[in-house]
Amino acid sequence: MEEEFQEEIEIEAIGVEVSSQPIELYKVLKLANVVDGGGQAKHYIAEGYVAVNGELEIRKRRKMYDGDFLEFNQEYYVVVCDQPPVEEVEQPKAVEPEPKQTKKKKNKSSSQKSKSKSSASSQKKPEPQDKPKKSNNGGRGEINFF
Secondary structure, three states: OOOOOOOOOOOOOEEEEOOOOOEEHHHHHHHOOOOOOHHHHHHHHHOOOEEEOOEEOOOOOOEEOOOOEEEEOOEEEEEEOOOOOOOOOOOOOOOOOOOOOOOOOOOOOHHHHHHHHHHHHHOOOOOOOOOOOOOOOOOOOOOOOO
8 A cells, every 4th residue: 555645844935915816826926026017927937937836837827816825936925815715707708699680672563663763862861061071181180380
C-alpha cells in the first residue's frame, strides 16, 4: 500500500482584501499593488511568473476565491473576502427574430393598375424642407473670419 503524505508548511502571506468573489487573477495583482496596471499583470501571468495555490498559472482570468494564495516575485499573497461567492448567471444572448411581415401582391387588371398609378401620384408625401444641405468639405464647417 502506498500512502500519500501531504506535508504542511506555514508561510507568511500578505492579505489582499477584495469586495466580492470570485475575482480574476490579474485583478488581484493590481489590488496588491505589485504591478502598475492590468496589462502588466496579464503579461507577467502569461510569461509564467505567477503561481496559484502552489502551481504555475498562465490563465489571466483565473477565478480566485477567499483563501486562495498566489506567489509572485518571491512574495506570497492570500485572497481575503468576507462575502460569499456570487454565482455568475449567463443571460441568454440569443433573441428570437421577429417574423417578417410580407406584403401580399394582388393581381389587378390593367384598368385598375392605371387607376392606382394615378392615385399614387396624387397621394405623394411632401419631402421635409428642414434637412440641411450636404457639402463636400469632408464634414468640416466653414469658418469666416472677416
